Amino acid sequence: MRLPGTLLLCSLSTAPAFAAVDGVVLAGYLLDVSTGNYQRDQALLLDGERIVSIVPAAQAPKLPNTIDLSDAYVLPGLIDMHVHLTSDPTKHGYRALAETPQREAIFGVKAAEVTLKAGFTTVRNLGAGGFADVALRDAINDGETPGPRMRVSGPTICMTGGHCDNNLLPHIYRAQSGGVANGSDEIRSKVRENIKYGADVIKFTATGGVMSKNTDVNAAQYSQAEMQALVEEAHDRGRIVAAHAHGLIGIKRAIRAGVDSIEHASFVDDEAIALAKQQGTYLVMDVYVSDYILAEGEAAGILPESLEKERAVGQVQRQNFKKAVQAGVKMAYGTDAGVYTHGLNARQLSYMVQWGMTPLQALQSATLHAATLLNWRDHNGTLLVGQLKAGAYADLIAVPQDPLTNIKVLEQAPLVVKGGQLVSTGE
Ligand code: ARG
Secondary structure, X not given: OOHHHHHHHHHHHHOHHHOOOOEXXXXXXXXXXXXXXXXXXXXXXEEOOEEEEEEEHHHOOOOOOEEEEEEEEEEEOEEEEEEOOOOOOOOOHHHHHHOOHHHHHHHHHHHHHHHHHOOEXXXXXXXXXXXXHHHHHHHHHOOOOOOOEEEEOOOOEEOOOOOOOOOOXXXXXXXXXXXXXXXXXXXXXXXXXXXXXXXOXXXXXXXXXXXXXXXXXOOEOOOHHHHHHHHHHHHHOOOOEEEEEOOHHHHHHHHHXXXXXXXXXXXXXXXXXHHHHHHOOEEEOOOOXXXXXXXXXXXXXXXXXXXXXHHHHHHHHHHHHHHHHHHOXXXXXXXXXXXXXXXXXXXXXXXXXXXXXXXXXHHHXXXXXXXXXXXXXXXXXXXXXXXXXXXXXXXXXXXXXXXOOOHHHHHOOOEEEEOOEEEEOOO
């Protein structure tokens, strides 16, 4: 038994003061996203990808590996909780039929880089055929291609003919999407299968959708028992669950089943908002995308029936977003990029401000609150993303103006640091 060695290792790992510092980021104005306060002239001390401590800049060691942002506003890298990096926003409807998961993964390589350069250092990818998202995540993690940290779902799970299924072709083609499962037992095995092939999170559809053929946004998909089985199975495996839901019955069923987030939540009412508050369920409301769908829709191949549905959903969703903000329900930032152009993820921030949030609340939804919903932590329980604290990844962005005064400054490409490495200097 090599006891002295063990003791040495223990003392090193519990005493961050002795940890190696191999990089420094100087921050002129460092935003604490939990309070909205700036600290002047700070230095983030790094050990590889992680922050080990934050000290006044004057006390920072002089290291060759220093990123000097002493003139800039520095905040955590942004998080988008609802993207489809492997989806091409110009190929909707029948155009999407010509796509393969392999082609989609290759498309995703560009989309990932563009998203990272837009200041989004973490994304949650909610739905990709053939596990194209797993391939992309792993290529990014292996350093083969630049991109945000990805937490991925694999194929969306839904009932036969549901929002995730392929409803475009007549029955002679026997087209069925990879995530289709019916009944509690099949749903449980689909959750297990998704996890087996690399899913970090589970996504399912609890109602019809805008972009799918022949589904009703108001109609629930899956029974209470089916949703409960899905959530129980996912939570047993330590995976959070995201439920796509526009209509009220599906929203309420999914909240009662214990999902972690409701995506879209378009027709959420006071009762459902109260239920979400009581259960601690997050709402992830994509209040920008409607503008793209209605403006570009036809040119992008979006089905006429989808445009019709969007007209019924878009504005109501924004009004309900305002109600939900006022009621104080938990909210995380999710845009549905992939339905619209990748890299424009920050556009939604000003929409959220227009529809009732303060700039700080909007920023919190895209940092701390998104990270808390993701629940991605190290062994000490420290969140790995969403805040600049000891233990977290050194994922940050820098902008020339105070985003709390002008949230739109985040729409211009910021300087981006991911894992302590400068990945983009912005425009
Ligand atoms: N992926 C979503 C769906 O097909 C897009 C909804 C977009 N519309 C909106 N107003 N959020 O249902």
